[in-house]
Amino acid sequence: MPAISVIVPTYNSELFISETLLSILRQDYTDFEIIVVDDGSKDNTYEVIEALQSERIRYIRLPENHGGPSKARNVGIINSRGVYIAIFDSDDIMLPGRLSTAVSILESFPHVAMTFTDIQKFEDVSGDHSETFLKGYERFSSLRKERIGEKAYLISSEQAFDCLFYENFISTSSVTVRKSVFSQVGTFDEELTNADDLDMWFRIALRYSLGFVDAVTVRYRVRGGSITGRGAKLATNRIKVYRKRMELNLKEDVRAQAHRQIAANYATIGYSCRCANRMQEARISYISSLREQWDWRVAIQFLITFLGSDVIGLLRRTKHKLLAWME
Numbered sequence: 001m002p003a004i005s006v007i008v009p010t011y012n013s014e015l016f017i018s019e020t021l022l023s024i025l026r027q028d029y030t031d032f033e034i035i036v037v038d039d040g041s042k043d044n045t046y047e048v049i050e051a052l053q054s055e056r057i058r059y060i061r062l063p064e065n066h067g068g069p070s071k072a073r074n075v076g077i078i079n080s081r082g083v084y085i086a087i088f089d090s091d092d093i094m095l096p097g098r099l100s101t102a103v104s105i106l107e108s109f110p111h112v113a114m115t116f117t118d119i120q121k122f123e124d125v126s127g128d129h130s131e132t133f134l135k136g137y138e139r140f141s142s143l144r145k146e147r148i149g150e151k152a153y154l155i156s157s158e159q160a161f162d163c164l165f166y167e168n169f170i171s172t173s174s175v176t177v178r179k180s181v182f183s184q185v186g187t188f189d190e191e192l193t194n195a196d197d198l199d200m201w202f203r204i205a206l207r208y209s210l211g212f213v214d215a216v217t218v219r220y221r222v223r224g225g226s227i228t229g230r231g232a233k234l235a236t237n238r239i240k241v242y243r244k245r246m247e248l249n250l251k252e253d254v255r256a257q258a259h260r261q262i263a264a265n266y267a268t269i270g271y272s273c274r275c276a277n278r279m280q281e282a283r284i285s286y287i288s289s290l291r292e293q294w295d296w297r298v299a300i301q302f303l304i305t306f307l308g309s310d311v312i313g314l315l316r317r318t319k320h321k322l323l324a325w326m327e
Contacts, residue, residue: 001081001083002033002081002082003031003032003084003103004029004031004032004033004082004083004084004085004086004099004102004103004176005032005033005034005035005076005077005080005081005082005084005179006024006086006099007035007076007086007088008020008021008024008034008035008037008088008089008090009037009039009069009076009089010036010039010041010072010090011038011040011041011065011090012041012042012043012045013041013045013090013091014043014047014048016221017045017048017049017090018048018052019093020089020090020092020093021049021054023094023095024094025052025056026096027096027098027099028096028099029099029100029103032056032082032086032099033056033058033080033081033082034054034058035058035076035080036049036060036090037060037062037073037076038060038061038062039062039066039069039071040061040062040064040065040066041061046061060076062075066193068193068194068196069089069194070188070189070190070193070196071190073087073187073188073196074188074190077182080179082179083179084103084106084176084177085176085178085182086098086102086176087173087176087177087197088172088218089173089220091124091221091223092220092221093219094173094218095216095217095218097215097217098174098217098218099176101152101213101215102176102213103176105148105152105211105213106176106178106211109148109154109209111208111209112154112208112209112210112211113177113178113181113207113209113210114176114177114178114181114204114210115175115211115212115213116170116174116176116213117171117212117214117215117216117217117218118134118174118213118214118215118217119171119174119216119217119219119220120132120219120220121220121222122219122220122221122222123222124221124223132216133220134169137167137169139163139167140163140167140169143155143159143163144159145212151214151215152211152212153211153213153214154210154212155209155210155211156209157205157206157207157208157209160201160205160210161202162251162254164198164202164205165242165254165257165258166257168198168201170197170201171218172197173218173220174217181204181208184207185203185204185207188200191240192237192240193233193237194234194237195234195240198238198241199241199244202244231268231272232268232269232272235265235268235269235272236265236269239265242258242262246258259292260292260293262292263290263293263295263298264289266286266289266292267285267289267301269285270283270284270286270289270298271301273285274301274304279305283302286298286299286301286302286305287302
């Protein structure tokens with residue numbers, strides 16, 4: 001039985017998954033299995049995996065796509081044999097030390113449920129790198145952390161849980177969780193087609209301390225697509241995640257922040273609907289945002305929806321011309 005099961009949900013990833021799996025297979029820590037859960041791919045994902053001819057890789061194909069990774073993650077967890085579960089996206093790249101650092105902390109500190117690290121984002125087409133993922137996360141940087149080794153820290157349950165309302169500082173591909181933890185907090189919420197990872201971090205942090213390694217162990221691939229469309233979908237699920245937490249006995253400042261997050265995500269949905277010329281839906285979302293928290297900028301966006309698409313288009317073009325002139 002391997003120490004770690006690396007769960008890799010995938011969907012139509014033939015262009016990336018070979019590089020991803022090879023980066024895992026080259027880890028210095030070797031006591032692991034890889035479980036690829038194919039969520040109904042329609043491309044040559046299976047053929048690419050088969051060509052690697054690795055006995056470490058177990059391939060499971062789901063008959064249909066579920067619109068998000070939560071189902072595939074759960075299938076991987078259920079079929080895993082490892083003591084620890086490493087979650088990894090099928091287009092990311094695992095850097096040396098990703099698994100060994102996680103095992104070191106989890107074996108040394110039995111009360112720690114999960115470890116995570118920093119990551120480095122890079123553009124899929126250009127290959128350009130941005131700042132590290134946690135670079136601008138000021139609240140996370142200011143958290144009290146107990147140093148336990150070189151670049152390794154413990155974060156208390158309370159500190160981690162409260163901070164998640166302000167910043168989702170945990171990147172999924174950097175995470176390793178004790179498998180036994182899932183029997184206490186449950187598996188990923190399959191009703192969430194995204195933001196299921198944030199929901200899981202909330203559930204774990206509510207009960208357990210976390211381990212953090214201040215090093216980049218993952219290259220996170222940023223791919224193209226409809227930002228507006230994805231944003232609305234993500235916002236809808238984030239609202240559900242924060243609503244769940246509102247049922248708890250939260251601190252006053254944390255509860256206020258939850259309202260701010262819900263308001264901001266309703267505003268995101270409103271903007272998406274407005275861009276699609278679905279003005280009635282946009283108004284409903286903007287009103288929902290204002291009910292959570294008053295914001296004059298959202299109020300203006302709400303009023304704009306009554307101007308009509310032609311006027312809005314004219315205003316947008318005028319704005320772009322003014323910005324270009326000012327440059």
